[in-house]
Amino acid sequence: MTETSHRTSVSVSGGDDSVYASRVSAMFSALDNRDSDTVIGHLTGDVVVHLGNADPIQGGAAFIALFDQVLSALQGLRHEIHDVWRAAEDPDVVIARMTVHYTRLDGVLISVPCCNVFRLTDSLIAEYRVYVDMSPVFAGTDPGH
Numbered sequence: 139m140t141e142t143s144h145r146t147s148v149s150v151s152g153g154d155d156s157v158y159a160s161r162v163s164a165m166f167s168a169l170d171n172r173d174s175d176t177v178i179g180h181l182t183g184d185v186v187v188h189l190g191n192a193d194p195i196q197g198g199a200a201f202i203a204l205f206d207q208v209l210s211a212l213q214g215l216r217h218e219i220h221d222v223w224r225a226a227e228d229p230d231v232v233i234a235r236m237t238v239h240y241t242r243l244d245g246v247l248i249s250v251p252c253c254n255v256f257r258l259t260d261s262l263i264a265e266y267r268v269y270v271d272m273s274p275v276f277a278g279t280d281p282g283h
Contacts, residue, residue, distance in 0.1 A: 161258065169217065170216050181198045182259055185264055186264070189268045214240075217238055217239075219234055235253050250274055
């Protein structure tokens with residue numbers, strides 16, 4: 139079962155920020171719909187992804203492999219974006235504040251706050267940092283599933 143995406147209104151500060159908000163929103167929509175090809179289309183070929191305190195991974199294929207591994211333990215997920223804004227010091231840095239709703243294999247829905255930070259190059263995501271505590275999602279489940 140794949141959940142459909144639902145987002146609250148996304149706030150941006152104006153200018154061409156809507157381009158950045160659109161890039162981030164479209165990428166999350168593709169993630170929510172498990173559309174790997176579209177996700178990779180939003181990333182640079184040498185994207186670097188940092189998931190919490192895990193070692194960084196490089197490249198779209200490595201990101202998709204990691205994402206597929208996480209998805210194998212879930213029925214679905216949905217990113218609810220609350221805010222997207224650009225860093226004042228560096229206009230190529232975009233921050234997204236959201237709630238991620240995970241549906242576990244046992245059907246339990248767990249929602250957790252999340253903040254992602256992106257660095258864009260030529261309007262594509264070149265660096266992707268995920269700040270989320272996923273421990274509530276997998277608490278009390280068999281880690282092998």
